[in-house]
Amino acid sequence: MSDSLELIQTSSDESALNLAPELCHKMFEKMVTIRRFEEAVLEVYTQGLMRGLAHLYIGQEASAVGICSALNDDDYLTSTHRGHGHLIAKGGKVDRMMAEMMGKVDGYNRGKGGTMHIADMSLGILGANGIVGGGMGMATGAALSAKLRGADQVAVCFFGDGAINQGAFLESANIASIWDLPVIFVCENNQYGEYTAAKAVTAVKEHIAERAAGFDMPALVVDGNDTVTVYETALKMVERARSGAGPCFIENKTYRYRGHHVGDGDSEKTYRTQEETDMWLAKDPIPRLSRRMLKAGMATEAELKSIDTQITQQVQDAVDFAKQSPYPTADEVTDHVYV
């Protein structure tokens, strides 16, 4: 039986920062890009320039960036309805993403998918997904494909705390384990599945990762707002999977600062408390990383501020690009039903 549940919950904030400065800069830039992009999504959505739903990733940046920084360009990932962060972390271009948000022809999917379906097959991004748990089988299959082809690629399967209660998890985790497939199951436990507390609907003693321990795979519980710990854990697990040792499960404990989607009311007045949100705001992953970079002498405050300013401009350029891009023309509606 499993002694495979490992808790790495302790924060690494007070430890020395032993990562390469270039890597820390890259992770900081990606996290700020996600934050500024999501703020821009909020703005264009509120202005009526984007329709449908907008599930913001604000607050969870360390999870996407820490995990994806441990990946190669040709590794795969499957994402979720809250997928913008995963895409940016894996190399997605913000202008084509923003154009897709607005349903424009220059969007990643030529406007046919929108926020919940953005994919970039050239980056191994097999798609965000509108079905909770919908990517679990696909990630397992991508890992099977890599194994059958003799490639050393791995597949990361991002999903939320809600998806752990889908049958797809049991089936995919079992298949990945019996065939030793290189799948990194990453559960982003942001504490709420839509408007319901995960702990109210999830039968575990304390951690969701307990579930995975039963599938004979390493199950790790991580402070998901600590970019450095997430990265170091991912690096170890990705190397393990790449070497043929099989799947693993990482539970990143994190929090979404916004609601389930934009415009769904005031979360702090309904299903969660201001006190709780404030507690998580104090653990915001971006200042946590930047403080450590400053302390380690990897950057000055002015440099980090300048990076932020540049990224803010890039995101504004992406919004302008998306605004001027046309809608697809009516004759495209029947394209791509079949290859």
Place this chain on the structure above:
Amino acid sequence: MSMSNREITYGEAVREAIAEEMRLDDTVFFMGEDVAVAGGVFKVTVGLLDEFGANRVLDTPISEAGIMGAGVGAALTGMRPIVEIMFGDFIPIAMDQIVNQAAKMCYMTGGQAKVPLTIRTTIGAGRSSAAQHSQSLHAWLAHIPGIKVAIPSTPADLKGLLKTAIRDDNPCIIYEDKLMYSMKGEVPDDSDFTIPFGVADIKREGTDVSLVATSSMVQTALAAANILEKEGISAEVVDPRSLSPLDTDTIIQSVIKTSRAVVIDEAYQSYGITGELASIIHDEAFDYLDAPVKRIGAMDVPVPFSPGLEPSTIPDEDKIVKTVQSLFRDV
């Protein structure tokens, strides 16, 4: 190209199609429940494990949603998986992966993603297997844009369509009637023989009525046509062979020639293939019809277990004959 034919069974057609495509293309692999060591519950895939090994012929857990998802993921990333779902009645367990993922990936991604996934499953009653192992649920996936659906009625059609499905870059599903696995038929002796989707086949020529039938109902319709011939009614039997895409032209041309049509399918009659085909015929050949288009499907009851009940729920040649006769009464 060799012009000679060989006689094989419908089940052997499956095995030959898979083996030939696997020899041709290293990215083709086959997985499903009990398909490797046991050779499948219907013994249709015996020998594939020996020839291709456990890396290409995989026994899976009983996890229809999981293996379908794995098939979609493998197809998205350079492989050509063939996934067997033992009974078509189990397709609902994998429905999300087929309907929401496989069938939509190409469209949702604006053409970036392709899913060359082949699904094989079974349909058909008649074995006293009761309500969860006897249904013909092909209309459900024929309803979904983005997946191609074939429903072959002979060994040659099965082999040709399955090979086409495996080579196709889109998700395809082949519905095999489990009662036909031992049925024999001629197949071209050519390992490159394929049949395109979207091309119907006239299984019997006739002039007075078009019997548009699918899968095992093609055989039933042929038997009915022989009876009708003795009564002086010349029936043409049209087999669409694939439902998506559908060869509307061949069906309509046949009805224009005969002026009468009966549509026969083993699925529940309500909201099914027979309704769709009858509607197309009415829309496109109304001016040529001498009688309303009639539909024959399974009774709208769960398939019963008892040999005393089950046969009455499935269309048979007697019902086809009586229905055709009713179209001629007032002429």
